[in-house]
Amino acid sequence: MKPAAFDYHAPATANEAVALLADLGDEAKIIAGGQSLVPMLALRLAVFDHLVDLRRLDELGGIEARGDSVWIGAGTTHAAVGRSAEIRRDIPLLHRATPLIGHFQIRNRGTLGGAIAHADAAGEYPVAALTLDARMHTLSPRGTRDIAAADYFTGMWSTAMEPDELLTGVTFPVWRGRTGFAIEEFARRAGDFAMAGATVAVRLDADSRIEQVALGLFGLAPTPLRATTTESEVLGRPAADIDPAEVGRSATAALNAVPADIHGSAEFRRRIGAVMVARAWARAVEEASND
Incomplete structure (x- = not known):
């Protein structure tokens, strides 16, 4: 057609x-x-x-370090994000999410702003933005506005942006110290949207206790989610005492409206989601512990 x-x-x-x-x-x-x-x-x-x-708008492209954060223009392609040494160093979760997006042809054309504004609940960039507490910058005839990622995703393929607003860029905070990051997803084929996935960002203190943590879930609800209850449960605990499987069960236990289709039931996706959380948790904690 x-x-x-x-x-x-x-x-x-x-x-x-x-x-x-x-x-x-x-x-x-x-x-x-x-x-x-x-x-x-x-x-x-x-x-x-x-x-x-928007392809003529060079002002929407680029990657800039701004103090303790990194600004990425909405028109920056996935491929440019993946190639950026600055993103690799300062926003590792975003760097690791990029190769999971489609195929290289898609990454050469697709943009960070397009992926986030599209707000697909199974997309990698929306959940990375939510996990890292990114801020979305918009422009409208009324001026500029900043929207916290926690307030940005409002429903299936919908956001808090007004019809006359344009996403101009996204700012990602930089995590310092003994940090670890991981993303895990389960898809039918490489390049497909995830049936279930998880992101983990963690920082350990000098005694290897959980000092800061963020757990993201995608493909398991109409929007990307943060497992805030589980984050509270593990905060302050010694990392070595936390069972990754326990984290996975906790993060997915209270999920509502898990999608079901010909590819898998809601219960199947919930179980896969718990496994993805456990794997991401183990990888992130291991990285932080070796820092």
């Missing part, structure tokens, strides 16, 4: 882009790398009268 007819717009600036969004309203849709939107248009799962293409 081919997409339904649409008018194409290629603004030269971000301000021009949001002005178009404000003028065109619900009939307009932003296209960045197009790796999610184009297939939906081609299958006519989505129809828009206007597409606003």
Whole structure:
């Protein structure tokens, strides 16, 4: 199939882009790398009268260290994130998530902002942003706004952004000290969206107790999730005394609305999710312990 007819717009600036969004309203849709939107248009799962293409907006690209955080422009491709030595050093979880996204052709075109704004609950970048307490920066005709990752993902493929807002960049805090990071996912084939997955970020104190921790879950609900109850349970405990399987069971025990389809029941996904949490926990703690 081919997409339904649409008018194409290629603004030269971000301000021009949001002005178009404000003028065109619900009939307009932003296209960045197009790796999610184009297939939906081609299958006519989505129809828009206007597409606003962001590829001319160089201001949305780049990676910059800003004190104790790293800013990544929304137009930065997955491939650029994966190649960045700065991301590898300062945001290891994002670096490790990148190779799990689709295939290299997708990573060469897809953008960080597009993946986060698309808000797929099984996507790697949304859960990485949530796990690391990233902040989303947006622009609209009313000005700029910062949105905490905890407030950003509101439902299946939906976010807290207004229709005339443009995601311009994302800031990721840098974790210092004895830290470890891991992402684990279970997918039918390499490059597929995860049926269940987990992210772990952990920092140990001088006595190898859990000083800071973040546990993310993806593919297990309409949005990426943080296992905050489990985080509270392990905080302050000696890392060596914590059973990874216990962490996995705790993190998935209270999940509601676990999706079920022809590829797996809700219970199957919950069980796989617990295993992914356990594996990610073990890897992250081992890395922190060896730091």
